[in-house]
Amino acid sequence: xxxxxxxxxxxxxxxxxxxxxxxxxxxxxxxxxxxxxxxxxxxxxxxxxxxxxxxxxxxxxxxxxxxxxxxxxxxxxxxxxxxxxxxxxxxxxxxxxxxxxxxxxxxxxxxxxxxxxxxxxxxxxxxxxxxxxxxxxxxxxxxxxxxxxxxxxxxxxxxxxxxxxxxxxxxxxxxxxxxxxxxxxxxxxxxxxxxxxxxxxxxxxxxxxxxxxxxxxxxxxxxxxxxxxxxxxxxxxxxxxxxxxxxxxxxxxxxxxxxxxxxxxxxxxxxxxxxxxxxxxxxxxxxxxxxxxxxxxxxxxxxxxxxxxxxxxxxxxxxxxxxxxxxxxxxxxxxxxxxxxxxxxxxxxxxxxxxxxxxxxxxxxxxxxxxxxxxxxxxxxxxxxxxxxxxxxxxxxxxxxxxxxxxxxxxxxxxxxxxxxxxxxxxxxxxxxxxxxxxxxxxxxxxxxxxxxxxxxxxxxxxxxxxxxxxxxxxxxxxxxxxxxxxxxxxxx
Amino acid sequence: xxxxxxxxxxxxxxxxxxxxxxxxxxxxxxxxxxxxxxxxxxxxxxxxxxxxxxxxxxxxxxxxxxxxxxxxxxxxxx
Numbered sequence: 001x002x003x004x005x006x007x008x009x010x011x012x013x014x015x016x017x018x019x020x021x022x023x024x025x026x027x028x029x030x031x032x033x034x035x036x037x038x039x040x041x042x043x044x045x046x047x048x049x050x051x052x053x054x055x056x057x058x059x060x061x062x063x064x065x066x067x068x069x070x071x072x073x074x075x076x077x078x079x080x081x082x083x084x085x086x087x088x089x090x091x092x093x094x095x096x097x098x099x100x101x102x103x104x105x106x107x108x109x110x111x112x113x114x115x116x117x118x119x120x121x122x123x124x125x126x127x128x129x130x131x132x133x134x135x136x137x138x139x140x141x142x143x144x145x146x147x148x149x150x151x152x153x154x155x156x157x158x159x160x161x162x163x164x165x166x167x168x169x170x171x172x173x174x175x176x177x178x179x180x181x182x183x184x185x186x187x188x189x190x191x192x193x194x195x196x197x198x199x200x201x202x203x204x205x206x207x208x209x210x211x212x213x214x215x216x217x218x219x220x221x222x223x224x225x226x227x228x229x230x231x232x233x234x235x236x237x238x239x240x241x242x243x244x245x246x247x248x249x250x251x252x253x254x255x256x257x258x259x260x261x262x263x264x265x266x267x268x269x270x271x272x273x274x275x276x277x278x279x280x281x282x283x284x285x286x287x288x289x290x291x292x293x294x295x296x297x298x299x300x301x302x303x304x305x306x307x308x309x310x311x312x313x314x315x316x317x318x319x320x321x322x323x324x325x326x327x328x329x330x331x332x333x334x335x336x337x338x339x340x341x342x343x344x345x346x347x348x349x350x351x352x353x354x355x356x357x358x359x360x361x362x363x364x365x366x367x368x369x370x371x372x373x374x375x376x377x378x379x380x381x382x383x384x385x386x387x388x389x390x391x392x393x394x395x396x397x398x399x400x401x402x403x404x405x406x407x408x409x410x411x412x413x414x415x416x417x418x419x420x421x422x423x424x425x426x427x428x429x430x431x432x433x434x435x436x437x438x439x440x441x442x443x444x445x446x447x448x449x450x451x452x453x454x455x456x457x458x459x460x461x462x463x464x465x466x467x468x469x470x471x472x473x474x475x476x477x478x479x480x481x482x483x484x485x486x487x488x489x490x491x492x493x
Numbered sequence: 494x495x496x497x498x499x500x501x502x503x504x505x506x507x508x509x510x511x512x513x514x515x516x517x518x519x520x521x522x523x524x525x526x527x528x529x530x531x532x533x534x535x536x537x538x539x540x541x542x543x544x545x546x547x548x549x550x551x552x553x554x555x556x557x558x559x560x561x562x563x564x565x566x567x568x569x570x571x
Contacts, residue, residue: 329506329507332506332507333506333507367506370506370531373531373532374531377531388509388529389529390509390510390511390529391509391510392507392508392509392510393499393500393501393507393508393509393510401507401508402499402501402507402508403506403507403508406506407503407504407505407506408503408504410501410508410567412499412501412508412565413544413565414499414544414563414564414565420563421561421562421563421564422563423499423508423563423565447510451497451510451512
């Protein structure tokens with residue numbers, strides 16, 4: 001007689017056994033399984049909400065892959081880009097470079113939990129999670145490969161994570177901290193609970209909604225399909241967190257959540273905030289980045305905190321203040337240092353400025369004059385006048401330029417330690433660094449390396465060091481010069 | 494001695510690295526930072542502060558003002 005699914009699933013997902021030849025502590029060493037080290041009794045009730053069998057998993061994934069590949073097949077390759085907005089193409093390039101191989105690193109993280117997670121059900125979920133992440137690597141690589149014929153820089157879908165490009169170094173610094181250099185417990189909290197439950201909706205579902213309106217249905221299908229996987233394996237975080245809280249580790253859990261919230265915010269404002277509001281065409285923007293963050297990320301995060309009776313981070317006021325400004329400041333950094341990027345960057349045109357000011361009532365007042373100044377410089381001296389040539393100050397934690405929150409509202413701070421002075425873009429970055437000094441102290445930012453003579457100071461050599469073949473691969477002004485609207489007189493101030 | 498500092502001008506959008514001999518004056522340091530920014534030609538008075546907010550004497554050398562490797566200075570432009 002063939003058993004029905006529900007008759008065997010509970011048994012199959014809970015195949016923990018009592019080791020006879022080694023101690024439990026040897027089988028699951030604290031260094032990689034995580035702290036606090038608890039006997040299996042404490043993990044026995046680990047339960048995922050949505051249970052999946054391997055058979056169901058394979059059937060579902062096959063269906064999802066067929067849907068994505070079906071759209072790919074329906075669009076003839078040579079015409080993939082014909083109707084796409086040029087800014088949107090750059091957004092896809094930015095997204096692919098920053099995300100594709102991060103997903104592969106995510107597979108390594110899931111595999112660590114598949115071996116060192118403390119309960120069989122957790123390990124089973126993580127095994128499926130690893131298969132998910134491999135899929136999330138392969139699909140963008142496939143699509144990126146298709147796009148090579150249109151634009152050679154799509155090879156950054158694969159190449160980016162193997163370079164010293166500064167945005168990628170910042171992303172890798174975060175992902176190393178979040179999961180590659182984390183034990184099973186820490187990564188379940190940081191990756192599954194904070195990053196995947198909290199933030200990936202923004203990158204995948206919000207981007208899918210925009211892709212639909214930008215008529216890029218293959219990208220829409222890809223990111224929406226990826227998010228359905230994320231939503232499933234993200235549930236690993238909740239039962240791990242619950243076990244920590246039930247076993248006296250509230251403070252540690254709270255710290256990991258607050259730390260990773262801040263670090264994820266930093267990356268998302270740089271990646272999603274700028275892409276959504278400076279590369280996506282106005283017609284594709286359903287909501288502002290701030291609106292997405294508030295509705296999709298912040299509210300979900302608050303519900304998660306309430307569910308576990310956890311406190312709001314101490315830096316919450318700073319975070320909410322930054323929502324109105326930080327990604328706009330970052331865009332100026334991207335634009336003026338665009339030759340150090342693998343994608344092109346936009347100066348907002350008139351319609352975009354109107355849209356930005358409607359969504360952020362202080363945008364024009366805060367940023368208008370700076371963009372006008374760039375306009376004037378272009379008019380007076382050509383494109384060269386719109387580039388930054390000096391080195392930007394980089395944060396020793398997030399590795400991003402210290403440009404927060406906005407002009408005239410500078411949150412940078414320093415820390416003296418071991419004969420070295422470290423720079424931080426903000427108090428939360430310094431707080432995280434101070435809490436885990438030995439973890440972060442030896443790392444050198446790109447600027448530290450240049451100052452120490454370990455990386456070239458000359459821009460053309462720096463391009464090569466970053467893996468950028470100038471001028472072919474280096475980022476440019478999206479519109480390659482003056483738009484008709486720019487020929488209007490620039491407002492005099 | 495050559496030092497590297499992190500300068501933030503109030504009308505600029507990011508911090509910039511300034512490498513300079515510390516025998517130069519605070520005023521010259523501020524001028525160097527402003528020159529890297531988007532509006533170097535704009536005149537007006539400036540005030541230079543250290544990280545904790547103390548006003549630095551424009552005529553003092555960088556070393557005399559207590560600035561060393563990795564320190565922050567802020568330039569307020571009016």
